[in-house]
Amino acid sequence: MTKSARYHIPAALLQPLWLRSRESLADSGLIYDPLAAAACQQCHLAPDCLVGNVDQHQLLHATLTLLVDQRVQHFLRRFPNGHVINVGAGLDTRFYRLDNGRCRWLELDCDENLLWRQKLFHASERYRMRPGSVTDLSWLSQLPTSFSSPVMLVCDQALLQISAQEVAKFVQRVGCHFNQLELCLVLAGDRCDSGLGHKLGTQAYAHGFEDPARQLLQWLPWAEQISSHSPLTVPCPRWRPWQRWLSHLPSFGHRLTPVVSHLRF
Numbered sequence: 001m002t003k004s005a006r007y008h009i010p011a012a013l014l015q016p017l018w019l020r021s022r023e024s025l026a027d028s029g030l031i032y033d034p035l036a037a038a039a040c041q042q043c044h045l046a047p048d049c050l051v052g053n054v055d056q057h058q059l060l061h062a063t064l065t066l067l068v069d070q071r072v073q074h075f076l077r078r079f080p081n082g083h084v085i086n087v088g089a090g091l092d093t094r095f096y097r098l099d100n101g102r103c104r105w106l107e108l109d110c111d112e113n114l115l116w117r118q119k120l121f122h123a124s125e126r127y128r129m130r131p132g133s134v135t136d137l138s139w140l141s142q143l144p145t146s147f148s149s150p151v152m153l154v155c156d157q158a159l160l161q162i163s164a165q166e167v168a169k170f171v172q173r174v175g176c177h178f179n180q181l182e183l184c185l186v187l188a189g190d191r192c193d194s195g196l197g198h199k200l201g202t203q204a205y206a207h208g209f210e211d212p213a214r215q216l217l218q219w220l221p222w223a224e225q226i227s228s229h230s231p232l233t234v235p236c237p238r239w240r241p242w243q244r245w246l247s248h249l250p251s252f253g254h255r256l257t258p259v260v261s262h263l264r265f
Helices: 011-025 034-040 054-078 094-098 111-120 138-142 164-177 195-199 212-219 240-246
Strands: 083-087 104-109 127-131 151-155 182-188 224-229 258-264
Touching (some): 011 054, 054 083, 054 258, 083 094, 111 127, 127 138, 164 182, 182 212, 212 224, 212 258
Parallel strands (some): 083 104, 083 151
Antiparallel strands (some): 182 258, 224 258
16 A cells, blocks of 8 residues: 555544554564554554654553553453453554453444544454444443443543543443443543653643542442552563652652553442
């Protein structure tokens, strides 16, 4: 395919895919995503993808991706026939990386993003796509309150783009709909928009919480926290200088970057 024939995908949608592609080709990459690398060969790289500290943003994105992958893998090891609902999927390739041959997967996103997914990725009999988002929750009424096997709801990047009030509405609506559910959500710390946060690879997020996991439990008091993970705790040589510095300020570990929270009820 010639360059002129490549897809001109919006930069905000393409950049996460491109960052995973770059990370997959790095010698010390935290994740391996060959499908992202193959898909990027079909896409025209928008100049906006190159804005800012790309290397550090790549590290942060790859680390968050790794942490969410680990939570989903843990869920599928316990429940091989489980259902995974991925809200605000964008061009996420997690199903293709983690598919165990038995799980059921539902991708939810706006119609335009789903059209791009259909152009770039392959369909599967256990893999479905539906319109839906973190702000338009009409899709909830189309889902049962209980499934034949356990359910995990994943929201990787989409919640970072909505306000605290909208996050609260999303979490509470989801929490009230399902009888049983595991949640794996990425929320921003309250110091992400600081100068230090930007040096760590953060971008402008629409909310920030001093303790994201505790905030989730305030919205869902009947839930149980399984774990909360900061990218700054991941063993990786590229994080080591920051980890040494932050060892003197442990209270900032969950405030300077987005963190991955895992709950169940």
